[in-house]
Amino acid sequence: MNEFADERLNIKRKVLVVDDEIVNRQMLGKILGEDYEVHYASNGTEALEKLRDESGLISLMLLDLMMPEKDGYAVMEEMKADKELASIPVIVLTSERAAEVQSLQKGAVDFIPKPYDMPEVIKARVKRSIELSEKTNVINATQSDALTGLFNREYFYEYVGLLDHYNPDIKMNALAVNINRFHLINDMRGRKFGNDLLIAMADAIRSLVREEHGIGSRIDSDSFFLYLPVHKTPEEILTVLANGTEAYLDNPRSRIRLGVYESADRALEPERRFDRALMACNSIRKNYSTQIAYYDEVMHKDEAFSERLINDIGKALEEKQFCVFYQAKFAIQEEKDVMSSAEALIRWKHPDLGMIRPDQFIPLFEENGLVQKLDRFVWRESAAQIKAWKDKFGIVIPVLVNVSRIDLLETDFIDEISGIVRSNGLNNEDLLLEVTESAYTENSEQIVEIVNRLRGLGFKVEMDDFGSGYSSLNMLSSLPIDALKLDMGFIRNIHNNDKDMKMVELMMDIADFLSVPVIAEGVEEEEQYRLLKDAGVDLIQGYYFSKPVPAEEFEYMIRERVDSLKEREK
Amino acid sequence: MITLDVLKEFGANTDEGMERCLNEEGFYLSLIPTALEKEGYLKIEDSIKAGKLDEAFEAAHALKGVLSNLALSPILKPVSEITELLRARTETDYEPYLNTMWEQRDKLAAYI
Numbered sequence: 063m064n065e066f067a068d069e070r071l072n073i074k075r076k077v078l079v080v081d082d083e084i085v086n087r088q089m090l091g092k093i094l095g096e097d098y099e100v101h102y103a104s105n106g107t108e109a110l111e112k113l114r115d116e117s118g119l120i121s122l123m124l125l126d127l128m129m130p131e132k133d134g135y136a137v138m139e140e141m142k143a144d145k146e147l148a149s150i151p152v153i154v155l156t157s158e159r160a161a162e163v164q165s166l167q168k169g170a171v172d173f174i175p176k177p178y179d180m181p182e183v184i185k186a187r188v189k190r191s192i193e194l195s196e197k198t199n200v201i202n203a204t205q206s207d208a209l210t211g212l213f214n215r216e217y218f219y220e221y222v223g224l225l226d227h228y229n230p231d232i233k234m235n236a237l238a239v240n241i242n243r244f245h246l247i248n249d250m251r252g253r254k255f256g257n258d259l260l261i262a263m264a265d266a267i268r269s270l271v272r273e274e275h276g277i278g279s280r281i282d283s284d285s286f287f288l289y290l291p292v293h294k295t296p297e298e299i300l301t302v303l304a305n306g307t308e309a310y311l312d313n314p315r316s317r318i319r320l321g322v323y324e325s326a327d328r329a330l331e332p333e334r335r336f337d338r339a340l341m342a343c344n345s346i347r348k349n350y351s352t353q354i355a356y357y358d359e360v361m362h363k364d365e366a367f368s369e370r371l372i373n374d375i376g377k378a379l380e381e382k383q384f385c386v387f388y389q390a391k392f393a394i395q396e397e398k399d400v401m402s403s404a405e406a407l408i409r410w411k412h413p414d415l416g417m418i419r420p421d422q423f424i425p426l427f428e429e430n431g432l433v434q435k436l437d438r439f440v441w442r443e444s445a446a447q448i449k450a451w452k453d454k455f456g457i458v459i460p461v462l463v464n465v466s467r468i469d470l471l472e473t474d475f476i477d478e479i480s481g482i483v484r485s486n487g488l489n490n491e492d493l494l495l496e497v498t499e500s501a502y503t504e505n506s507e508q509i510v511e512i513v514n515r516l517r518g519l520g521f522k523v524e525m526d527d528f529g530s531g532y533s534s535l536n537m538l539s540s541l542p543i544d545a546l547k548l549d550m551g552f553i554r555n556i557h558n559n560d561k562d563m564k565m566v567e568l569m570m571d572i573a574d575f576l577s578v579p580v581i582a583e584g585v586e587e588e589e590q591y592r593l594l595k596d597a598g599v600d601l602i603q604g605y606y607f608s609k610p611v612p613a614e615e616f617e618y619m620i621r622e623r624v625d626s627l628k629e630r631e632k
Numbered sequence: 633m634i635t636l637d638v639l640k641e642f643g644a645n646t647d648e649g650m651e652r653c654l655n656e657e658g659f660y661l662s663l664i665p666t667a668l669e670k671e672g673y674l675k676i677e678d679s680i681k682a683g684k685l686d687e688a689f690e691a692a693h694a695l696k697g698v699l700s701n702l703a704l705s706p707i708l709k710p711v712s713e714i715t716e717l718l719r720a721r722t723e724t725d726y727e728p729y730l731n732t733m734w735e736q737r738d739k740l741a742a743y744i
Contacts (some may be wrong), residue, residue, distance in 0.1 A: 085663050085698045089652055092659055128693055157697055177700035178652050 067293050074099050075121035075192060080109040080137070081155060082129045085376050086176075090124060090155075093181040094188060102564055106132025110140055113147050121192045124174065126155045129167060129394030137166045149202075151195040153187065171195065185545060207280040209257060210264030222332040225277060229291075230328075234276070237288040238321040238339035239263070239303060241311075241461075242350065244284035252297050259310040260284065265443050266306025270299065287336050290327075290386035296322045296354045315353060323357040341365065374412065383411050384436065386443045387610035388461065390619060391581065391603045394595050400630055401623055403460040403494060405583075405603060406444040407610045408436060425500070437469055441482050447613055449486040455620055457627045462494035462524065480519065490520035498526045499549075513542045517538055524581065528569060539576070546573045548599075550584035556593055563593060570598055634664050634743045650701035651735060660702075667698050668741045673733065676714065677705050680726045689718035707736040 079090045091100045101120070103109035106129055113120055125135035134154060141147040145478070154165040159178035165173060171191045174184055186188060205217035221567045225234070241247070241263070248256035267278040267286055276290035290299070304314035311317045321343025326335040341364075342355040378384060388404040410418040427433040444461040452458050470477055483493050495516065502509055502525075513523050524545040548569060556562045566582075573580045582594050585604030594602060608619065620627065636657060639646050646660075653660040672695045679688035692715040710732040715723060715738040 083694055083698050085666050086701060088663060089701055092653055092656070126697075128690060130690065157693075157700070176697045177648075177703070180651060181654055 076101055076116060076119055076121045077188065078103060078109060078112055078116075078120050080104075080106070080123060080129075080134070081126040083126075086126070086155070089178065093178075093184050097185065098188075105129050106134065106137040109137055110147075113141070113150065118146060118150075122188060122195070123150060124155055124188070125152050125170075127158070128156075129160050134165070135168060138165070138170065142169055149195070149199055153191055193283045201605070207264075207580050210261055210280050212264050212267065212286070213277065213279040215281050217281060218277065218281075218287060218289075218330040219336075222335075225289065227327055233292040233325045234328075235288075235290050235292055235296075236323040236326040236335045236339040237290065237299065238336060238343040239267070239286040239288065240319050240321075240343050240347075241284040241307075242317050242319060242347075247310075251478055252473055255310070257480050259307060262310055263303065263306050266303050269306070270294075270302050272290055285340075287339065292325060296320055296356075300353055316350060318353060319343055320354045321345070321357070322354060332367070338365070367422075368426055371412075371416070371418070372426050375423075375427065375430070378410060378412070379432070379435060379439075383413065384439060385409050385411060385612065386440055386447070387605055387612055388447070388616040389610040390459045390608045391462075391601050392607050393600060394591070394602050395598070398626075399602075399607075400626055401459075401607075401619065402601060402630075403462060404616065405462040405610075406440050406447075406464075408440055409610075433466065434469055434472070437464065437466060438478065440464070441479060441493070445486045445488060448488055448492055450613075451617070451620060452488075454617075455624050455627075456629055457620075457624065458488070458492050459620060459627070460492050460522075462496050464526070465495045465497050467509065468473075468496075470497065470501065475512070476515060476519070479516075479521070491522050493521070495521055495523045496526045496547070497523055499528050510540070510542060517542055517544070535584065541576075543576070543578055545579050545581055545601075546576070547581040547583060553582050553584045553590060553594070553604075556590055558593060563597075566594070566599075567597055574598075574618050634661055634740070636661070638740075638743050639664070639704075642704075645703035645705055649701070652703075654699060663702060664704075664740075665694075667702050667704060667743050668737055668744065672698075673737055676711075677730050678732075680718075680730070685718055685721045689715065689721070692718055704740070707733065707740070710736065 075098055077094060077098045078101045079087050079094075081087045081090070082104050082268065084104070087102050087104070091102065098121075101112055101116070103112050109123065109125070110132075113123070125134045125137060138152060141150065141152070151354045152169065154161070154170040154173040154205040155176060156162060156165065156173055162173045162175075171194065172187050173255045174187060178184060179187075179264050205213055207214050212218075228456050241259070244256065244259075247259060249306075251464050253445075261283075263286065264278075264280060267288060270276070271278045271288065274290045274293055276288060278289075279287045281287055288299075294302075300315065300318060300320050303318050303320075304311075307318070308314045321341065323335055323338040323342060324336075330338075338357040338361070341361055342357040345361065346352045346355045352555050387409050389404045389407060390401045391405065392399045395403045405560045409425075410420075410423055412418050424433065424436075427436055444463050448458060448461050465475075465479075474479075479493070479495075480490065483490055497509075497513065516523055522544040523542065524547055525541070525543045526547045527549045528546040546569070548566065552562050552569075556566060570580055579600035580598070581601040581603065582590075583603040585591055585594065585602045585606045587606065590604075591602060591606050611619075636646055636650075639643040639649075650657065650660050653663070655657065672691060676688055676695065679691060680687070692711055696708065696711045696715045699711055710729050714726060714729045717726070717729070
């Protein structure tokens with residue numbers, strides 16, 4: 063038997079007895095009075111008034127059906143139509159067998175025949191009805207998303223399992239729905255407008271799943287999942303969703319994107335099936351001309367590849383399959399272009415898959431929280447390498463390492479990085495730290511404070527991906543930085559006097575205002591080099607000078623330039 | 633004064649009625665006079681005489697519920713018969729049923 067909350071919480075619930083005969087009311091009051099606070103009404107109108115006065119505090123109503131003026135049926139009808147009252151359970155009191163069926167159909171949870179059963183039977187029926195109703199209310203509250211009333215993620219997956227169980231032969235599509243740039247709608251039109259849009263989307267989804275005998279869910283923010291029998295085409299589904307949201311979206315068809323995993327494989331856990339739909343949906347995140355994407359072979363291969371990498375991460379760290387490559391940076395505003403420093407770039411030498419690029423595995427590390435381990439590995443390797451070159455050639459080649467937002471917020475970060483530098487006999491300025499522009503946007507005050515402390519200790523901090531669009535001009539003026547690194551996107555396509563070149567010049571002005579040098583990365587062509595040099599960019603990194611190479615190869619570059627490097631160090 | 637013995641002798645199923653009142657004699661007995669108030673009975677009679685069978689049915693049905701809960705079988709019997717006839721809106725001579733009803737009601741009411 064489940065625990066009944068009043069026994070634990072010492073609550074005396076309220077029940078309302080509605081009967082036009084005082085004898086009947088008193089008799090029920092006697093039976094229930096020991097366990098409940100009993101309220102009375104002698105007709106339907108009075109009953110509804112009492113329910114409203116007690117606003118949700120009546121746990122159950124015992125209702126006589128045949129009463130003058132407003133009878134029990136009319137009371138139940140009114141309750142059904144009133145959101146506040148609809149969830150209050152009703153036990154009907156009747157001597158008519160025929161009325162029992164009708165009252166259950168009208169929403170009564172049980173009936174008590176007249177003449178009354180034994181008091182114990184009445185008490186048990188009342189108790190059980192309250193328990194059931196409270197449990198139902200709790201389930202309704204926990205299984206639904208509060209804003210839209212759709213299932214939340216956990217319950218959605220539960221019901222997907224149930225649907226599969228009872229319909230093992232029906233082919234189902236897993237669909238993921240998203241609204242492009244929803245955060246901008248919230249920013250520009252306000253949260254209320256954004257919420258109304260989400261509710262309209264949920265209503266459209268609800269009508270779809272009812273018609274198609276499927277289920278829907280709001281996963282988070284503007285993400286929705288649908289599990290529908292293979293019947294309507296994705297185009298038709300998109301049309302229903304667009305029609306439902308047209309009051310809120312200017313061009314709804316182009317603003318909604320749909321990821322489809324067709325005839326989802328039931329051997330997979332529901333979570334995995336919807337991961338695939340979501341993967342398809344995310345594949346067109348920035349492609350505003352395509353609204354529907356299907357999970358296909360290519361995605362399947364990508365997924366299998368990612369999964370392989372995730373499985374191999376632990377072993378790779380243990381077996382030191384990671385190594386650090388170095389890419390030289392050249393100062394280009396002097397008489398001759400000179401190598402000035404290097405950037406450390408991680409590579410994964412997988413025993414079966416060969417060399418794996420960081421863009422293929424870093425996001426996976428970020429997801430499972432192992433990226434910090436990897437960062438620390440790079441810091442240690444790089445510091446040891448600076449020391450090795452220092453010992454060998456008698457010069458310091460500073461190496462730039464990446465520091466993520468999460469790294470900066472670690473309580474032992476400054477101790478860790480200082481310890482690494484110290485243990486290699488280096489100065490703090492020898493290990494250059496790179497923080498992306500986006501890292502400054504969240505918890506910016508805290509980040510600024512840590513960066514200030516680092517600079518106070520002599521570390522040099524460069525801002526990566528500058529111009530990728532996160533900083534406000536106001537914030538920039540207060541940022542503690544020693545160099546700006548231009549976002550590679552601007553460099554890739556620059557030509558004389560074009561828009562990207564104008565952007566570079568604008569950023570040069572900002573760097574000038576902040577009195578910090580500017581670094582351009584991704585420089586591959588002579589024309590890019592020339593334009594950037596003319597624009598006053600201080601340092602350049604890219605295939606134009608050298609690709610990232612292993613430490614041994616980098617050593618050749620140092621050896622060739624060792625005299626000029628020593629000269630420059632003086 | 634109405635007592636359990638009086639009710640038993642009258643023919644009421646006092647065990648059943650008492651059980652519904654958690655075997656509290658005082659409470660059970662306190663409900664009896666209300667069930668004997670003339671108003672309910674008059675409403676049945678007057679409505680029948682006025683040809684208002686719907687109203688008569690509602691009144692008879694209500695009284696039947698009370699009498700059955702209190703297990704006052706001798707009055708319950710004619711009231712149940714009247715209720716069933718009225719349920720079908722039967723046009724018949726209700727006089728004998730009404731007489732029995734009053735007779736039984738008055739018999740018990742005399743003890744109040």
